[in-house]
Amino acid sequence: MNxxxxxxxxxxxxxxxxxxxxxxxxxMRFHIGMRMRENIERGLKPDDAGLEAQRRFGNxxxxxxxxxxIRGGGMLETLLQDARFGIRTMLKSPGFTLVAVLALxxxxxxxxxxxxxxxxxxxxxxxxxxxxxxxxxxxxNPARNAPTFSISPANYLDxxxxxxVFESMAAYSRQQNLTLTGGDRAQQVVxxxxxxEMFPMLGINPALGRAFLPEEDRTGGERVVxxxxxxxxxGFGADQNLLGRMLTLDxxxxxxxxxxxxxxxxxxxxxxxxxxxTLSPNQMNRAERALRVLARLKPDKTLEQARxxxxxxxxxxxxxxxxxxxxxxxxxxxxxxxxxxxxxxxxLLVLLGAVGFVLLIACANVANLLLARAAxxxxxxxxxxxxxxxxxxxVRQLLTESLMLALMGGAAGFLLAVWGVGALxxxxxxxxxxxDEISVDTSVLGFTLLVSLLTGIVFGIVPALQASxxxxxxxxxxAGRSSSExxxxxxxxxxxxxxxxxxxxxxLVGAGLLIKSFVRLQAVDPGFNPANVQVMQLxxxxxxxxxDHQIQFFYQQLLQRIAALPGVQSVAAASGVPMSGGNxxxxxxxxxxxxxxxxxxxxxxxxxVTPNYFSTMGIRLLxxxxxxEQDHKQAPSALLINETMMRRFFADEDAxxxxxxxxxxxxxxxxxxxxxxxxxxxxxETEARPAMYMSHTQAPASRSMSLVVRTAFDPAQLSAAxxxxxxxxxxxxxxxxxxxxxxxxxxxxxxxxxTTILLSVFAAIALILAATGIYSVMAYSVTQxxxxxxxxxxxxxxxxxVLRMVVRQGMVLALAGxxxxxxxxxxxxxxxxxxxxxxxxxxxxxxxxxxLLLTSVAILACYIPARRATKIDPIIALRYE
Amino acid sequence: MVKPTNKLLQGTLDMLILKALSLGSMHGYGVGQRIxxxxxxxxRVEEGSLYPALYRIEQQGWIESEWGISENNQxxxxxxxxxxxxxxxxxxxxxxxxxxxAVFKVMETT
Numbered sequence: 001m002n003x004x005x006x007x008x009x010x011x012x013x014x015x016x017x018x019x020x021x022x023x024x025x026x027x028m029r030f031h032i033g034m035r036m037r038e039n040i041e042r043g044l045k046p047d048d049a050g051l052e053a054q055r056r057f058g059n060x061x062x063x064x065x066x067x068x069x070i071r072g073g074g075m076l077e078t079l080l081q082d083a084r085f086g087i088r089t090m091l092k093s094p095g096f097t098l099v100a101v102l103a104l105x106x107x108x109x110x111x112x113x114x115x116x117x118x119x120x121x122x123x124x125x126x127x128x129x130x131x132x133x134x135x136x137x138x139x140x141n142p143a144r145n146a147p148t149f150s151i152s153p154a155n156y157l158d159x160x161x162x163x164x165v166f167e168s169m170a171a172y173s174r175q176q177n178l179t180l181t182g183g184d185r186a187q188q189v190v191x192x193x194x195x196x197e198m199f200p201m202l203g204i205n206p207a208l209g210r211a212f213l214p215e216e217d218r219t220g221g222e223r224v225v226x227x228x229x230x231x232x233x234x235g236f237g238a239d240q241n242l243l244g245r246m247l248t249l250d251x252x253x254x255x256x257x258x259x260x261x262x263x264x265x266x267x268x269x270x271x272x273x274x275x276x277x278t279l280s281p282n283q284m285n286r287a288e289r290a291l292r293v294l295a296r297l298k299p300d301k302t303l304e305q306a307r308x309x310x311x312x313x314x315x316x317x318x319x320x321x322x323x324x325x326x327x328x329x330x331x332x333x334x335x336x337x338x339x340x341x342x343x344x345x346x347x348l349l350v351l352l353g354a355v356g357f358v359l360l361i362a363c364a365n366v367a368n369l370l371l372a373r374a375a376x377x378x379x380x381x382x383x384x385x386x387x388x389x390x391x392x393x394x395v396r397q398l399l400t401e402s403l404m405l406a407l408m409g410g411a412a413g414f415l416l417a418v419w420g421v422g423a424l425x426x427x428x429x430x431x432x433x434x435x436d437e438i439s440v441d442t443s444v445l446g447f448t449l450l451v452s453l454l455t456g457i458v459f460g461i462v463p464a465l466q467a468s469x470x471x472x473x474x475x476x477x478x479a480g481r482s483s484s485e486x487x488x489x490x491x492x493x494x495x496x497x498x499x500x501x502x503x504x505x506x507x508l509v510g511a512g513l514l515i516k517s518f519v520r521l522q523a524v525d526p527g528f529n530p531a532n533v534q535v536m537q538l539x540x541x542x543x544x545x546x547x548d549h550q551i552q553f554f555y556q557q558l559l560q561r562i563a564a565l566p567g568v569q570s571v572a573a574a575s576g577v578p579m580s581g582g583n584x585x586x587x588x589x590x591x592x593x594x595x596x597x598x599x600x601x602x603x604x605x606x607x608x609v610t611p612n613y614f615s616t617m618g619i620r621l622l623x624x625x626x627x628x629e630q631d632h633k634q635a636p637s638a639l640l641i642n643e644t645m646m647r648r649f650f651a652d653e654d655a656x657x658x659x660x661x662x663x664x665x666x667x668x669x670x671x672x673x674x675x676x677x678x679x680x681x682x683x684x685e686t687e688a689r690p691a692m693y694m695s696h697t698q699a700p701a702s703r704s705m706s707l708v709v710r711t712a713f714d715p716a717q718l719s720a721a722x723x724x725x726x727x728x729x730x731x732x733x734x735x736x737x738x739x740x741x742x743x744x745x746x747x748x749x750x751x752x753x754x755t756t757i758l759l760s761v762f763a764a765i766a767l768i769l770a771a772t773g774i775y776s777v778m779a780y781s782v783t784q785x786x787x788x789x790x791x792x793x794x795x796x797x798x799x800x801x802v803l804r805m806v807v808r809q810g811m812v813l814a815l816a817g818x819x820x821x822x823x824x825x826x827x828x829x830x831x832x833x834x835x836x837x838x839x840x841x842x843x844x845x846x847x848x849x850x851x852l853l854l855t856s857v858a859i860l861a862c863y864i865p866a867r868r869a870t871k872i873d874p875i876i877a878l879r880y881e
Numbered sequence: 882m883v884k885p886t887n888k889l890l891q892g893t894l895d896m897l898i899l900k901a902l903s904l905g906s907m908h909g910y911g912v913g914q915r916i917x918x919x920x921x922x923x924x925r926v927e928e929g930s931l932y933p934a935l936y937r938i939e940q941q942g943w944i945e946s947e948w949g950i951s952e953n954n955q956x957x958x959x960x961x962x963x964x965x966x967x968x969x970x971x972x973x974x975x976x977x978x979x980x981x982x983a984v985f986k987v988m989e990t991t
Contacts, residue, residue, distance in 0.1 A: 023948075023958065026956070026958075027908075027909060027932075027957070027958045028928075028932070030908070030909075030910065030951070030955060030956070030957050030958075031909055031910045031928065033955070034910040034951075035910070037953070056928065057928045058927070058928060058929045059929075062929070063928065063929050063932050063933065066929075066932075066933040067932055067933050067936045
């Protein structure tokens with residue numbers, strides 16, 4: 001009731017503003033009249049009576065203002081009034097408005113863009129039901145350099161059976177390449193096997209059809225498949241009648257029973273179709289660790305309880321099955337930790353901090369401009385105070401103007417961010433988790449609005465408070481001559497310049513460190529020569545290529561055909577190429593050495609290769625000999641090892657000639673025939689691990705092989721010809737991962753490149769903003785001191801003296817900023833040490849270089865206004881009002 | 882230096898205005914005069930507080946205003962207590978009685 005009347009009164013106030021004002025006027029005039037009569041009755045002269053009445057009434061305007069505020073229409077009305085006035089002021093100085101909005105747009109835009117990435121990658125919940133309760137479980141053997149490892153089927157089943165903390169537990173296999181046939185063209189798709197509990201556990205139902213039944217997840221169950229929304233659309237034209245249709249996968253038929261909703265993915269897995277895991281009894285071993293396991297915590301259980309319980313179970317299994325489980329514990333990670341790696345999370349947080357700094361600098365810049373302008377508006381404000389404007393009212397007016405500036409900056413920044421996010425996504429490496437989810441949505445819009453408002457208050461409040469406390473008397477008398485510019489204002493301006501320089505320096509140091517680190521990273525010798533090498537991956541289906549000799553025959557023929565292509569210098573095949581994932585590890589023992597207890601054997605990466613793999617990849621021989629065609633099936637088994645393996649396991653003796661037996665191939669013994677240089681297998685950053693290479697004819701044939709082709713010209717030109725050679729041999733055989741080796745190497749450092757480019761861009765923006773900040777303050781100061789400088793020159797100061805004086809004034813501030821910035825950078829860059837490669841976070845060269853850069857820019861920013869100061873004509877300056 | 886003060890307790894001005902108007906409708910000037918008379922010249926209401934208070938109370942719905950003719954035949958805005966205002970005055974009077982009693986007790990203690 002009361003509320004309705006209030007709203008009504010407010011509306012009435014807005015609509016009949018004029019009338020209300022008139023009534024108010026009349027009421028007060030009446031009051032003064034009455035008082036005057038009373039005064040006359042008391043015996044005052046009419047003139048004095050009137051004056052006394054006026055004086056007693058006080059400032060009419062202030063009372064009316066207070067009344068307006070109370071009347072409520074007030075708030076809204078003053079806002080409109082202020083906004084109108086603000087627009088007029090802005091239009092009066094378009095240059096100022098443009099510069100301020102531009103600075104804010106850069107600051108707010110950068111924040112919005114980075115926030116949209118952070119929002120998608122870190123903040124937005126994963127597309128599962130209550131994703132915070134889903135965890136990933138690993139086996140862990142720190143002693144064997146396997147802090148997190150897949151799980152063996154038997155251990156998985158024991159954990160599942162014995163643990164009480166989980167609502168349910170489900171397993172999935174590594175992704176595998178499958179050949180999908182039946183359509184017009186054979187297609188390579190990525191699939192994974194999942195246990196029947198998986199989809200219900202994640203809380204995601206198929207959009208179409210159903211999930212797996214428990215009986216389908218048993219050996220001998222129906223062959224069924226669930227496909228992704230993407231594959232459904234791409235491969236089957238979103239056919240509503242697809243359910244029940246048969247698909248041929250690697251020569252076997254599967255019935256489609258479901259289509260998952262768009263965007264569904266298993267963690268760290270690109271699978272587009274899923275089949276039941278069907279753990280068969282003969283797979284129930286404990287030593288073969290290949291399952292990935294997810295589990296959902298019960299609502300009342302914590303991660304700590306789960307860790308304690310699984311640790312206990314793992315200890316029991318260790319005692320029960322020492323042969324396979326000695327040294328293996330359990331590790332639990334929350335899902336978002338699993339999906340967004342520590343390093344990328346750190347990079348995003350560093351970037352978020354960086355854009356925060358950019359925004360602060362932009363705020364300081366605009367505050368500078370506002371302070372300078374407030375000085376120019378001093379007279380206007382003094383007049384308004386004289387006319388009765390209250391301090392609060394003035395602050396509100398000035399803040400409204402800042403908020404309008406900020407909102408305009410925010411709007412421009414938002415547009416900038418929409419464009420920027422597009423650029424970010426296209427720049428971002430494919431291995432950024434959840435990159436396809438990055439978008440500018442309502443929460444990003446809300447963020448921008450909030451940041452804009454905060455920004456407006458941050459940069460507006462100090463100038464507003466400062467301006468509203470003008471000394472009325474002095475200002476009006478002084479009539480615009482500003483030799484007595486207020487001390488506080490000058491101190492404020494100095495403070496802003498110093499902080500701008502400080503923040504810019506911190507950002508520059510951060511960017512400098514990342515750039516140096518990235519240069520170091522790029523200069524790392526990967527151990528092979530990636531130039532002019534084309535890579536292509538093939539996975540032969542088991543049904544068609546069951547026997548070793550079939551596989552070997554196929555690859556032999558393919559290699560011969562490709563070697564005959566024009567421009568091909570050499571071609572080889574390997575079970576895996578560097579930086580493409582899929583490393584295999586195998587336990588080994590050196591003959592003649594005491595055997596290690598089970599679970600504690602030495603292990604090394606291994607690859608099967610064709611003999612000319614090393615010459616094709618440019619991997620140098622250090623000792624002994626390469627593999628040759630003579631290392632065939634009947635010949636003694638030969639083994640090449642890398643430098644790290646030699647150093648780690650054969651430090652005191654010659655490795656050549658040593659006999660090594662490999663787990664799973666105990667019937668043979670391999671002779672070490674040579675040592676090759678280390679190859680960075682994981683990525684450029686990670687040092688090589690011990691590795692062994694054997695000839696593909698002397699090891700079990702690998703169905704999945706990567707072909708590496710060294711060419712005389714741009715290797716990418718060869719891809720079509722290579723594809724058609726595959727088709728010529730087997731028209732149903734698809735090809736995957738056709739890439740140049742250079743591209744593979746460059747992809748492996750995509751994340752550091754992304755971070756480096758972004759931070760450099762932000763640092764550049766910061767430098768420009770800081771430079772314009774210093775410039776505008778100095779230019780303002782020179783204008784304010786025109787009179788003083790004129791006097792100095794009239795008294796005989798030379799141009800050089802004036803120049804020195806102005807530059808010194810600016811440089812004192814800039815150098816103070818550089819000094820505090822160096823200290824702050826020293827503290828803050830510690831936070832990004834995890835992102836640096838081969839550079840210390842306190843690298844003196846970078847610190848010195850950045851300090852020098854900022855100092856030179858600052859000198860330039862001071863020099864231009866200083867030059868202008870020297871051009872001041874003393875005669876004009878002395879007359880200058 | 883101790884001197885007698887006649888500052889109004891915050892919030893009491895509203896009550897005084899209501900009280901003044903409970904004796905009959907009145908224009909703003911009259912409200913100020915009446916409070917002065919009733920307090921035997923102790924309480925002098927500043928115009929700078931009087932009018933904002935009148936507008937505030939009017940907005941609360943405790944008083945309403947209309948234009949009329951003053952005792953010296955001039956157009957003036959008259960304020961009058963509403964039913965809601967009468968109730969409010971009662972509440973405030975009770976509160977005030979309690980408060981004054983309490984303050985008196987405190988001050989009486991020797």
